[in-house]
Amino acid sequence: MYEGAVQDLIDELGRLPGIGPKSAQRIAFHLLSAESVDVERFAATLIRVKNEVRFCRICGNVAEADECRICRDTRRDLSIICVVEEPKDVVAVERTREFRGRYHVLGGAISPIDELMTRLADGVVTELILATDPNLEGEATATYLARLVRPMGIAVSRLASGLPVGGDLEYADEVTLGRALSGRRRVE
């Protein structure tokens, strides 16, 4: 529809999740009319995120070093791990301020289940909270993990109900998610 770079930009934006053709066009023209310095900063940030951000070798969260900020924090409780699907779920749980343990991010690892089992093997962790998304896939993952982990003598709990069913963890407000976390129930 447009010539050259403008159309290329619209096409690139349109490949992003949640951005339809109209939004892609609106963002492209916004960038076209923005100050050069702002667009350059934006472009530099895009390059930086690919070059500098990696995944924490312990938990799979996004990190700017070998280990993420949370795994490096010595005040965190090492005996409890909260299993989430994506780094954005770590942010959602952190916002509740209800959790002082560490995380295991399934989406940030090549073989996330194996890596979780390795972490649980040394006996330090006594409780695993399964905070996968409240949809069919998340439930299936939680059930599978519970079956795998319970024989190791680790307490396994699942977030309490009350979360919007079928959605992503990140869509729950922090009060609802905080309640679901503090009211977590043991998986028997």
Ligand SMILES: [Zn+2]
């Ligand atoms: Zn980490």
